[in-house]
Amino acid sequence: MNFSVIYNPIATKFSQAALDHLVFKFIDKGYTLHKIAKSAYSGHVIELIKELDPVSDLLITLGGDGTVNEAVRAFNEIEQHSVYAHISAGTTNDMANNFNLPRHDPIHAIDKLAALGRETQMDSLLVNGEPVCYVSAFGYVAPIPFLVGTKLKKRLGHAAYVVSALPIITKKPERIKFRYTANGETKDIGAIMALITTSKGMGGINLYKNSDQNDGKFEVFFLERLSPKLVAKLFPKYLTDSLDIREYMDFCTCFSTDSLDIKFTGLLPRHAVDNDGNKAGFELTIHDNELHYRLGKKIKILMPKQ
DSSP: OOOEEEHHHHHOOOOHHHHHHHHHHHHHOEEEEEEEEOOOOOTTTHHHHHHHGOOOOOEEEEEEEEHHHHHHHHHHSOOSSEEEEEEEEESOOOHHHHHHHHSSOHHHHHHHHHOOOEEEEOOOOOOOOTTSSSEEEEETTTTHHSSSSSHHHHHHHTTTHHHHHHHHSSSSOOOEEEEEEEEEEEEEEEEEEEEESSSSSSTTTSSTOOOOTTTSOOOEEEEOOHHHHHHHHHHHHTTTTTTTGGGGGGGGEEESSSSSEEEOOOOSSSOOOETEEEEOOSOOOOSSSSEEEEEEEEEEEEEOOO
């Protein structure tokens, strides 16, 4: 059994020590190292996955959530051979929660994966045909992840998102009107933000603590209203990583489905759709004003059961 490692050197929490520890830990488990590859530019992980998957039994990435996004995009385009694993070394590291690994300690995560990792599968999501590993969002604070600069994230870490959010959360949220079809029903709704996810959460916020990423469904969350008083209450919890949105279900519509169609009936969202913290590769226009969510390929992954 061999393994390959792809790492992103500009990830916020990347270190040579973590990379060395990852390599030595899996050699110690009896794997043979095939290759260590550095991601050098946006989209490079996709190319490296396609190159290394056919010749690797285990393929591990070390980087942020954007690294997982590129890996999932690659696996949706090929017949997967290797088993995929990820060690989070980014800023927010939502995917660490999904993989049952520590969010802010790559060394600890490596130890846990090596000791307890088991092969299973993970659902992926398609948004207008574009693969997404864990979340697609639009409205209100949804664009913040791709509006935050890399240098600011490197300097401030998670707080960079908070700083970038201030100009947005101090303004009144715009209400976005759309018609959606899911689970055999079509409804009209006005929402200030939408999150469609296979994940336990995004941006460090717990949405679904017990989310199952191998159940053939994704979660839909439409936030319909938000008062300044509620924002003031939520903000400190976000800063301390203790926000659980389930406590505020009176403000939203929430359900599970395997298919979702959205057609905007009013003004389009001010910013582009956010897919895994990045701008979507497609644009919404007056004429192309629909979003179609479907399940993508199941990805073979290595992760602890809990």
